[in-house]
Amino acid sequence: MPNLISIPPEPLLQAAESALPKGLGLGWEVVPGTVGLGESGDRLAIRWEDREKIYQLVVRRIHRAEDLGRIKASRPPAEDFLLLTPYLTENLARKCVELGIPFLDGAGNAYLTAPGLRILQVGEHPKPDLLTACVPRSFRPYNSKGLQVLFTLLSAPALTNATYRDLAKASGVARGTVGMVLNDLLEAGLLADLPGGRVIIHFQRLLEAWVANYPQKLRPRLGPMKFRMAIPQDWRSVDFASIDAFVSGEAGGDLLTANLQPMGARIYTRQPFGKIAAALRLRPDPRGTIELLERFWDFPNPKAIPPGVAPPLLVYTDLIASGEPRNLDIARIIHETYLNPPGTGS
Template identity: 40%
Template sequence: MDHTGQHVQLIETALEGLRRTTGLTANITRLDPHMVLHQDQNQRFDTFIEIQAQHRKYQFAVEARLGVRTELLTQIRALWPHNQQPPLLVVAPYITNYLAEKCREIQLPFLDTAGNAYLADHDLFIYVTGQKKPPNLAPAQTNRTNTAAGLRVLFAFLCRPPLLTAPYRELATTARVALGTIGPVIKDLETRKLIATFGTTPPKRRLLDAKALLQEWVTFYPATLRPKLQPRRFRAQNREWAQQTDLTRFDAYWGGEMAADRLTHYLKPEMLTIYTRHNPTKLIAEFRLRADVNGDIEMLDAFWDQNLITGTRDVVPPILAYADLMTTTNARNLEAAKLIYEQHIAPNLPTA
């Protein structure tokens, strides 16, 4: 997606908002030649800004976003190294008080067009919240892909990009959605220039921005699709069984922290997440699990086609494990999520 013009206007409006609420002057600039930015394929930003304060100049790399949610901010923070200079700053049309606190919690600087701001770099600290939402802001756009059914289709595309060129009926079967879902989702992606379609007999398609599509899926999965997977909690008498158990005989898969442990060997799981294809009665009985709304075992319905599973056989697709970890602000979980992204997701994302 190319939003260059919109992003520049958004950044300039946010810098004016900063001047209005703090008196600080700032402008879009080039990177100080004395700073070395070790950018890798996981890091995205639009430009640099320079803020003048306390007789000093502070530089930030800027990522402009036309809409933000907690999950998106968490992803942005997780993929930008904590010690990277210059630090990353997010610019958005409006940051609510709740999101402002989340940004401060995960140490992600931000500016918005209302003049709200969080800046932290060495001896610079600015925190402004409570500025009212500008009346001329356009309402957030609703996309067909961000429904529960649309997210199932996106998940199939992300796990297996060649499905983009498959017949609609095969797509619907693999994504486990109604046939009528496919056309509107494809049209939405084409309109937003996330995929390109060429030819007619049959049409061929390819992803134009797989990273943006992944980020969108991970952002909307927790609030839109996950609650429909019948999440329920349990507790076990002990946790020893988990490390030794292959869930394939129960037609189930490890997600979240246990999936991270299996994929990266980096995280010691505290919460156990299990996705099941069928009624988990056998699994519950064998390991003597008991229902507990505050339990440390969560079970959900598996929503994807078995053919999308690759690699570790009793672990969910890496994209889902990554999304599960991104629903928390736990530092170790976010570090594990970044490892999953770097080792199992990024290498398999197609480039335009």
């Protein structure tokens, strides 16, 4: 997913004004507005001769034509909006014209049309200083700590409206991290702060992003260590809850679906790994099929989840990340059974 982070409009407008040809008779002013879903809420009043047109500002970095199509599709048909961006290539600028998207960029490329006004300028070269100044920060819900917050929102929907303190405790992060992650989700239009409370707007999109980012960004930070069983045992007979552990991977998938003969397991715990290894009769082995990791969440599972099984999103992700074809059908069953947006049921 792209970095959907707000860029201040003023530097871009100043750059556009200095780059456009003189004598156009244009003037503009940013009109602050209320915060909307994924937008600053700001509007841009453009004036020429004795006329004025007010646009809703959409401030974005554009990398490909699909970005323009997504913006166009997401706006109400009757809304007058203007794209403000650091730079558009000539091909992207002409795509804007084709889609009927008015735009300004910091290089002086522009497309504006209204009664008595038509400006089309494309092919201007970017300004490196401006592009550097407008490089967005990373999308914090997808860094390691942000993924912990996102995991809580997706796995425990009842906590979506919790206080920052409670969300921080459930996610294992600082309160400041919770605030930054929620702000990024709000700015990206992935979370809405409505009168009735916070609502996840794109549940499946966020779920897919969590699944894609967890193996590379969060899992390596959980101190994973591999083991093998000293004595074969039936995972279904293990009381994971009694040893303060949560099972995932193939063993977790079997406990959720009763439809898999597990060859391995991932076990999350806050206990010393040596204590868990002793309880389960495990031996260290870098090529073992059992992996111990630090537990990073602190909220209860729904009653439908067997005690000692990790939240279904984590079981699903571990199965997908295994790369084993036999695990994909089990992952699909878990997705269909447990990973539904709040209020939609199975």
